[in-house]
Amino acid sequence: MRAVTSRRVTFAAGESVVAPLAWGQYAIWKPLQWFGDETQSFNLTRSFTLADGVTEDRFADGVRRLVEEHASLRTRFVAGEQHIAGAGELGVALHPLDGADPAERAAEIATSMAADSFDLTSEWPVRIAGIVSPEGHVVAVSLVASHVGVDSWALVSLGDDLRDLLEAPERTPAPAVRWDALRQLEFEASPAGKRVESSSLSHWAARLRLAPASMFDFPQAPSDGLPIHRYRLVSRAVAAAAPIVATRSRASVSTVLLTVAASWLAAYCGHDTAAFQLIAGNRFDPQSRALRAPTAQDGLFVLPVPDGDLSAAARTVLPIAARGYLNARYHPERLAELKAEIGAARGVRFDLSAYFNDVRRDGDWAPPLPDATPADLAALREQSTFTQFPSLPRHDMKFMVNFNYLGAEGCGILLLTDARYLPAPAGERFLRGLELILCTAVHEELTVAEAVQLVGVEPAARDADWVRTATGWVHVPAARALLADAVPDRPTAVFCRPAADPELTELVGYVAGDAPESLVDLHRRVVAALPERPGVATPDEYVVCRAPQGVAEADWAASAVLSRGSGRTG
Template structure:
């Protein structure tokens, strides 16, 4: 069946910077590649007839221009084209005896299995899943060119309102408006400030953290290991309160500290995935705004507490300077590479994919913050394989999950640089570092031994960045973007998990 829509306006404009960030990544992919497709599901609460559900779907598409936008390359550069009037094909699937949301997840995965034709096809495919003759769930495939995880939350909230028949004011800010803002005085000045910040940071960042010989890779080469640790969550909350920082800063800094202990570098550079929703207009905009922030942290001395306090400030600065023209950033990085005699490798990433900054459903710790009680939670920790891929543009990628009862932490590694065993060691090292930090401050020079991390060995005992340590085995690897994982993402806060598919925006 089809749903006809008629939006308030159509139009054409250059891509927003957020759209450009993903557009660059799609240029790496073959036509029809589904890497940046996002399977997603929504419930249909209450007792609604099919016509009412299709009317709500029409309202969602008419309301948010990003859902009816195509993107194309033109002689003047890539552009977005908002379709004012059109027709959306909607499939219908019967759940039978199965759970409708489970069936919707399967249907969403099928819809997302084929790449979008960005120039000709709206970035939305959908199906209604029925049970007992009534709509029970929706299955979607969405393009990351059109939506990010923040947008999924907006769509989920609007979906409930539309089904309930509630009147809502029209959105005041759409990607067409954002594109115009980024080219006008205030927006352009913001982008220029971000580029100046990156220029200063790139001048001091290590050329690479991974200046040591590689190892024989697995096949597929890129492996993601997961850990669920209530102890990490409880410790992070305790340390964040103690040090007056955020739990995100505790986890980000811990990741940098562990990489420093592993590689021997006392200055660590990572890219942070930034939502770029810093003002009410972009906060309410449906579209993609995610870009990378640059986090450079000096770990030459002191304790984990010192590092976390410094890291908190550095992370906030990174978040403030993650809105820029991606093509101008590419030119800047090439310029810095010529000045420094080599490309700065920014293939280490951290992404906090949670929707809130704490874990409200953790096991109770009595008394609160007690070191022994938190340490006892380590008995519940488990690690597991998340997946493996042939091509990913990252050497190390830490990311949290939206879990609220435990700290879900994933670590993807390039096994040509770091073996799978190192990924396990770094994840468990995160737990050891945070739990130990609750009991007492941890000197940075004690982290490797404390956490069971074996520092890398360089030929001839040479140190980080020493001449002769970057032979053919140690070349910097830049490959295709991270593929979307198979599990669909449900609406609401759980949609934040989809942020993980951004995989940064390094030197692709």
């Protein structure tokens, strides 16, 4: 049996450069700092076979040319900067085929290489391996990359680039100047880039003023073991049914999938408005499509859930989703500032932790059964396979549904959930339910409510301590604790009152003191004390008053008022 060996590939591509991170790079790098050394779940994999095996020398030379052509593969990421190396070495592994199927062996090696996190300050953000036949030819390739180095589009494109270099090494060399992260930085700093950023932030601002502060403003459930659960459903039924439903709805497949996911999550969470972050590829022009570095960022999708037919709902979703995808280019720090500003004005800390990601590159699926009968679709559902992967200790997402295309296998649907908000049975039931909704909708015009019911998951429960406000659901005891924590040196109280909208409640916060306090400063103190967990909000109005004669609401209301108001400045 041949042993695993390695080769050092030496590259030389010009001068070394240190530069800031482009928007797409920063959008991944910044949140990954929160994960510390446990970032392996963000590693991306790609594997492929070669039509004809190539020698190990040709394989090494193809890797060299790939690294020289694409600066993202020879970049280290240090303290928010990118350090692009002009010259250096990259190690590549050579694994024996060991009698396995080349495609299966390459996928296995890619999975193995992805199990370890990257140290992006000292490692290149890519790992490459060749699968070697008994005759000594590389017959398949495995790629693993850190998400900071590339996104899914870039990794697929890099795989295509390497395949071309190996199968057609005589191809015309790449132009001397490619669209890389440095040119992307120039665009982002240009007037055109500033206009793009301004448009995106304006879209976010308008939607943030309408969105619930969190979809997950309800009590946590106990979770045994690690709380972050990951599931996958591989389904030919979804690949067959979704295009038929989309055609009838006069919408895209992606829109239909988003409509179902958003409608169900809103119903489960007890909201009539759904808020999702859309992972937008941002590959809108030849330059961005040529960039082998991350461009993906988050767009904001806010949907007042329709109550009519699923087809009509999909048509409603289409333009809303399109605007979300088209306005996802900005510096993440500018967005963080905007979220803090609007959050302070609304008295909340946003928890936008529901995500939708459609990574299919092949457009809408071509249905293998365009005239599928209910029996055909039922048979396809029987073939679906469900897998639960090892759980994780933490994540910054509470819900993320991801769609990809697996060719003849159909549709791969990945689901990540925080089991404290979506207990374990809900994960599989959601995936099976989504499949059932789409297959049923091929032959029946379902309403949104009927579609949601097919999932068969009971909505999250809240007791009488939870009230619905303009910002979402609020746990009143937590709001009382918030005000007490923010003003520890004075007696405080929080009470509820009807809002102008009869379905909503407002919170009034009382603060006892001998002298008026600036309401603006008071509100700032309360906002600063907001916890990370959802379901907590500041009072809608503050009342600074003399110390009450008792603790009842009537006692506070009877106290002499020194000042009152919202404390908001925006």
